[in-house]
Amino acid sequence: MKVIEVAKGNEKEVTTLIFNTVVPRPIAWITTISACGVVNLAPFSFYNAVTTRPPLIFVSIGKRKDGKEKDTARNIIETGEFVVNVATKPFLEKIVKTGESLPPEESEVEKFNIETAPALKVKPPIVKGVPAALECKLRETINLGDTPMTVVIGEVVAIHYTEEITGSSKGIIGRLGGKRYAVINDEIEII
Template sequence: MEFDFTTLPEQDRYRLLSNFVAPRPIALVTTLSPDGVPNAAPMSFFNVFSQEPPILILGIQMRPNGTIKDTVTNIDASGSFCVNMVDMALAEAMTICGISYAPDVDEIATAGLTMTPATRIEGGWIAESPCAMECKVAETIRYDRRVIILGEVVQMHVRDTCLDDAGRYVRPENYQPIARLHADNYITSDRQFELKAPAAPPVGITRKTPT
């Protein structure tokens, strides 16, 4: 099958991209409105792109009627946001936060979650999250129906049991984030395996370092 993305309707492009670029980690993004109302919204168009500087990227679609979502409004006003990673214990609450509420509704409280004051930014992070990353906006790219936000991580909060004693690597038995596949289908990282590169590359081939 061949698909010409220069002529393909938007929904068909979304369906194909989100079906095949998967699984995608979920960012439960918390922000604070100019009126001081906490907001939380799940996003699967999200990932980490750099460690120097430490950059996360969010892709936030406009509402079907073309209006800007509360998350974008809040980020524009404060210049910051927090990414809370989602595991199975947070999965149901994450879907509740995905409902379109009025701007004056505290979605974190509505979902039965706990807001913890942030250290380096306005607003806060979700105490039930295994890992939360406070971010300051580094750059915003605006398209007609989508906003791409680059956030620089300035503080990370990690549940003690998620890391080994040296604080270097996650314990896979304790940190199992979920990710989105397509439509309402998700996957959890509870079936992990180790895959190491060969000890030496074939003669005449230089091994590349993963980035």
């Protein structure tokens, strides 16, 4: 096995190794609404749970190539609300498409014909057909790293879920290195 010392390695190599070693990463497919009312949808895999009481989650959002804030981060900061839709295999192609950068006035939901339904406690809608969705209110943002990344901490205020999700995670996808994805189809229960 090889080893690199981060301070002496090159940045690209370190980035590639982080993307390929911290796997599989869950995917938050996030709906937000801009101050002008445009529904935005985009995937984020630097995402996970932080605490359960209260239920807090984080998502780490980088900048666009031109250095500007991504629509998701800007909308969350401006409106204080977002919904994390749980990503599953039937949605994979649409998830990847919504990862393309669109101008703020263009909605991914309309462009890619993605059906939504109203949420309970927040304005951004949930994606119809996902097995679960977490309605979140912004708790705080932290700027970290050289880019810097905007780390959003959200408090979950409502949870939509199917009965099956508490017994099986089959079909849920995760992000791997490069453009690869994992699909959960083999679960082992150890009692």
